[in-house]
Amino acid sequence: xxxxxxxxxxxxxxxxxxxxxxxxxxxxxxxxxxxxxxxxxxxxxxxxxxxxxxxxxxxxxxxxxxxxxxxxxxxxxxxxxxxxxxxxxxxxxxxxxxxxxxxxxxxxxxxxxxxxxxxxxxxxxxxxxxxxxxxxxxxxxxxxxxxxxxxxx
Amino acid sequence: xxxxxxxxxxxxxxxxxxxxxxxxxxxxxxxxxxxxxxxxxxxxxxxxxxxxxxxxxxxxxxxxxxxxxxxxxxxxxxxxxxxxxxxxxxxxxxxxxxxxxxxxxxxxxxxxxxxxxxxxxxxxxxxxxxxxxxxxxxxxxxxxxxxxxxxxxxxxxxxxxxxxxxxxxxxxxxxxxxxxxxxxxxxxxxxxxxxxxxxxxxxxxxxxxxxxxxxxxxxxxxxxxxxxxxxxxxxxxxxxxxxxxxxxxxxxxxxxxxxxxxxxxxxxxxxxxxxxxxxxxxxxxxxxxxxxxxxxxxxxxxxxxxxxxxxxxxxxxxxxxxxxxxxxxxxxxxxxxxxxxxxxxxxxxxxxxxxxxxxxxxxxxxxxxxxxxxxxxxxxxxxxxxxxxxxxxxxxxxxxxxxxxxxxxxxxxxxxxxxxxxxxxxxxxxxxxxxxxxxxxxxxxxxxxxxxxxxxxxxxxxxxxxxxxxxxxxxxxxxxxxxxxxxxxxxxxxxxxxxxxxxxxxxxxxxxxxxxxxxxxxxxxxxxxxxxxxxxxxxxxxxxxxxxxxxxxxxxxxxxxxxxxxxxxxxxxxxxxxxx
Numbered sequence: 001x002x003x004x005x006x007x008x009x010x011x012x013x014x015x016x017x018x019x020x021x022x023x024x025x026x027x028x029x030x031x032x033x034x035x036x037x038x039x040x041x042x043x044x045x046x047x048x049x050x051x052x053x054x055x056x057x058x059x060x061x062x063x064x065x066x067x068x069x070x071x072x073x074x075x076x077x078x079x080x081x082x083x084x085x086x087x088x089x090x091x092x093x094x095x096x097x098x099x100x101x102x103x104x105x106x107x108x109x110x111x112x113x114x115x116x117x118x119x120x121x122x123x124x125x126x127x128x129x130x131x132x133x134x135x136x137x138x139x140x141x142x143x144x145x146x147x148x149x150x151x152x153x
Numbered sequence: 154x155x156x157x158x159x160x161x162x163x164x165x166x167x168x169x170x171x172x173x174x175x176x177x178x179x180x181x182x183x184x185x186x187x188x189x190x191x192x193x194x195x196x197x198x199x200x201x202x203x204x205x206x207x208x209x210x211x212x213x214x215x216x217x218x219x220x221x222x223x224x225x226x227x228x229x230x231x232x233x234x235x236x237x238x239x240x241x242x243x244x245x246x247x248x249x250x251x252x253x254x255x256x257x258x259x260x261x262x263x264x265x266x267x268x269x270x271x272x273x274x275x276x277x278x279x280x281x282x283x284x285x286x287x288x289x290x291x292x293x294x295x296x297x298x299x300x301x302x303x304x305x306x307x308x309x310x311x312x313x314x315x316x317x318x319x320x321x322x323x324x325x326x327x328x329x330x331x332x333x334x335x336x337x338x339x340x341x342x343x344x345x346x347x348x349x350x351x352x353x354x355x356x357x358x359x360x361x362x363x364x365x366x367x368x369x370x371x372x373x374x375x376x377x378x379x380x381x382x383x384x385x386x387x388x389x390x391x392x393x394x395x396x397x398x399x400x401x402x403x404x405x406x407x408x409x410x411x412x413x414x415x416x417x418x419x420x421x422x423x424x425x426x427x428x429x430x431x432x433x434x435x436x437x438x439x440x441x442x443x444x445x446x447x448x449x450x451x452x453x454x455x456x457x458x459x460x461x462x463x464x465x466x467x468x469x470x471x472x473x474x475x476x477x478x479x480x481x482x483x484x485x486x487x488x489x490x491x492x493x494x495x496x497x498x499x500x501x502x503x504x505x506x507x508x509x510x511x512x513x514x515x516x517x518x519x520x521x522x523x524x525x526x527x528x529x530x531x532x533x534x535x536x537x538x539x540x541x542x543x544x545x546x547x548x549x550x551x552x553x554x555x556x557x558x559x560x561x562x563x564x565x566x567x568x569x570x571x572x573x574x575x576x577x578x579x580x581x582x583x584x585x586x587x588x589x590x591x592x593x594x595x596x597x598x599x600x601x602x603x604x605x606x607x608x609x610x611x612x613x614x615x616x617x618x619x620x621x622x623x624x625x626x627x628x629x630x631x632x633x634x635x636x637x638x639x640x641x642x643x644x645x646x647x648x649x650x651x652x653x654x655x656x657x658x659x660x661x662x663x664x665x666x667x668x669x670x671x672x673x674x675x676x677x678x679x680x681x682x683x684x685x686x687x688x689x690x691x692x693x694x695x696x697x698x699x700x701x702x703x704x705x706x707x708x709x710x711x712x713x714x715x716x717x718x719x720x721x722x723x724x725x726x727x728x729x730x731x732x733x
Binding site: 007008009012013063065066067092096098099100101 | 289290291292293307313316317320334335336
């Protein structure tokens, strides 16, 4: 079984995620694969995603922690740094990854990204354009999508 | 064997060549012409025919030289800044290995530089009393001897350090700016830690990146682009010609790193290369196949250097590889006996008519491009062949010939010089076709002047190439008499220097943008002794308007031997000194 020689680090991280979860974030490993996590992030208050519950998947590759975890939104979200497949444009998931970072820090960064979209470094060109040309309208769309797809039902 | 009885005989040159090779300065009595100066110079540094044409404005660095320089630079920074070698190395890398920039920045604002590079002033790490520390990566606790830290003191176990550094090294040259794993820390991880914590394989890779950085980040150095060559070239910025020649004998342009293309500029070369790749499929279609003999239609593959082809017996048809015309038709009309460079005249004479099919298929523009591309590519392959021949000559034939002719190899250097000249001239000639392609059609005077110079140079080169390739064979295969061989020596050496002069003229003319055409009418321009040959030549041609008028006595006379166009009051040829 793949989980038998799971590095101590992953076990410790998992235990801590379960025992002291970060506010607004939950992450629990899948039963048959301890490297695969089901994640839920609550939309931050004062953001267009407030009130939404966003599901993500997180996978720790074989090289973890030398390589970054792979994270993706499963819930549809209207955000300039997240594309329609749920892929996230975030530096610490790419070249700025460091083995001193953890699952917890990654998820907190994603939560922060929901509070502060960065249309200057877009993954989704159209949404970013919308954000820059008419932010109020884009925020409305994001709220609408949150209501439609992330209402926690 | 088709040794040419119809070619221009160069036998008359012996009258002066004997003097030349006896080592005395010749013409010192009566000649104050330009050609003399050149020949004279040449006898001084004949070992280095190719190099002597350009003053050396570059240095070739072998791997050991590069390491030595790198070490020296690091030592200088260490002693002036009183920092460790490790830190000096990081500082230099940050400032592109420019020692004075490091000095300047450091003494202007040391703190700022330290911060940018990640050199902490003092270790902020407070020694702990604990016997064990937790590793920040694997979360295990270790005894202190299993823990390492950068200057910042963030503890990680040696296993995690090894994995961390190794991952970075295998990601590429970014490992040279590696920092502490704590994202907000920024303390540099330098060569000392790499050496302490990684495998030999990773150390070697890291050293490789460090060496590459020294060449690639430095504005004054570049790698030799030849495959398999490990040398780098340091170039004196601001000096003249960009052409450099590496130890491996590859010549390239330091500016654009394409192969050497003097006298054509980098922009033209890059346009031409782009064009070739864009149209290469057409060209492959046209050129991949061999050409049929124009008479018997048997396919012929060209495997020797010069353009004079002779079909196999029984056909034995002699023709020109470029235009497929009968060889005996080559003469004045095609711009000189061995020249076949005039696209316009070829078109007018209908030389392309015979390939009706091709004409139908190829649009006018393609045909024009084909004309230039074909000549560019043919000279390219001819140069490759000449390089191989030169190599063969140096490694095999020279010794054989030395034995046959009972002459020491040093006496046979003229053959090597001839081949070096051929190789160089094929390169120049090749690029003049790219130049010709981009020379605007409406600049008629320039075009004519250019084609004239190119034609002269090409004709000279074909004579030289033919002589070096075919006539020399006679002496390799049979025992020619001593006298005959001496005649051959005289002829080949003469052709070498004449051809060299033609190409120098061509190069000079193209490098000043054919400015002689509009620069002056018939004004007599005082010229320095160095380029008198070039300018006087320009004078000879210009003003006449038509190249074909060159036998016209009112403006000058064409030398029977080398076809150089002399001014009308010269009594002997300015180029080869044949008397009128």
